[in-house]
Amino acid sequence: MKARAPDREAFTRATHALVAAATAFDVPALEAALQVALLMGPAVEVFEGVLAPALVAMGHQWATGISGVGEEHLATQAIFTAARELVRLVQPGPHSPRLLLACVDGETHEVPIYGVALHAARRGWSATLLGARTPPPALEAALHHMAPAAVGLSVTVSVQDVDPEALFARYGAACGRTPWIVGGASAERYREAIEAAGGRVGLAGEDLSEFLSRARPRAR
Ligand code: B12
Numbered sequence: 001m002k003a004r005a006p007d008r009e010a011f012t013r014a015t016h017a018l019v020a021a022a023t024a025f026d027v028p029a030l031e032a033a034l035q036v037a038l039l040m041g042p043a044v045e046v047f048e049g050v051l052a053p054a055l056v057a058m059g060h061q062w063a064t065g066i067s068g069v070g071e072e073h074l075a076t077q078a079i080f081t082a083a084r085e086l087v088r089l090v091q092p093g094p095h096s097p098r099l100l101l102a103c104v105d106g107e108t109h110e111v112p113i114y115g116v117a118l119h120a121a122r123r124g125w126s127a128t129l130l131g132a133r134t135p136p137p138a139l140e141a142a143l144h145h146m147a148p149a150a151v152g153l154s155v156t157v158s159v160q161d162v163d164p165e166a167l168f169a170r171y172g173a174a175c176g177r178t179p180w181i182v183g184g185a186s187a188e189r190y191r192e193a194i195e196a197a198g199g200r201v202g203l204a205g206e207d208l209s210e211f212l213s214r215a216r217p218r219a220r
Pocket of ligand 1: 048052055056057058059060063076080106107108109110111112113115116151152153154155156157158181182183184185186202203207208
């Protein structure tokens with residue numbers, strides 16, 4: 001049976017409802033809008049069609065002075081909680097290959113890796129998320145104990161106060177033979193440093209698909 005195409009207009013209405021509720025500091029309306037959104041379709045579609053656009057809209061409202069930091073933080077927290085819940089709900093079974101996800105050192109934008117976890121789940125991968133600001137030694141320790149099949153790093157803002165080449169070389173060393181990919185709004189800017197360190201850059205969903213299909217451990 002063919003999957004029903006997502007209703008773009010309904011997604012747009014849901015995004016507006018979320019943004020309006022957060023802008024008015026109306027917590028019950030925000031909760032209600034999220035409940036509606038979460039039931040609107042597959043997790044990835046809800047994330048990409050409602051949650052991410054609502055975050056971006058709130059950021060835009062903040063940047064243009066339409067709303068303040070409080071409204072933006074309220075929306076971010078609520079959306080973050082919803083994204084976490086979605087990720088938890090869609091995890092494939094215990095025998096699925098595992099993708100370890102983290103933000104690079106200094107990076108606080110962690111919502112994007114929840115989106116990546118949802119994309120990975122759709123491709124049959126489980127995800128473990130280390131979250132924001134994960135320096136290379138922390139990643140290395142996690143790899144040592146968890147032995148994931150692959151690693152995904154996210155960089156939204158530019159790498160701060162450190163030479164990107166040196167930083168990605170340390171991530172490369174931390175990953176060792178585990179395949180790793182870097183995505184996010186600033187990833188392209190560091191392509192050279194990432195590839196020199198043995199990593200891949202992934203911008204679109206297809207890049208992630210291709211990376212995961214190569215990284216998938218072969219059945220013994
Ligand atoms: C929410 C938000 C925040 C929240 C983050 C909350 C959280 N816990 O995540 C808070 C309030 C903390 C925040 C802080 C800051 N923010 Co901010 N923030 C945003 C906002 C509004 C939304 C970001 C977001 O979540 N987008 C939704 C996600 C899903 O979209 P995405 O990034 O495209 O992710 C997808 C892909 O990139 C890809 N992907 C991402 N990672 C990976 C990894 C892999 C492996 C793969 C394959 C793919 C992949 O898949 C994802 C899912 O589809 C943006 C505005 C915008 N236009 O994006 C600004 C924005 C990103 N922030 C910005 C800035 C400047 C900051 C601050 C520096 C502000 C300040 N002066 O303090 C700090 C950052 C401090 C730091 N060093 O990190 C700028 C960045 C500009 C730049 N390029 O440098 C933006 C663009 C706003 C702007 N227009 O100026 N922010």
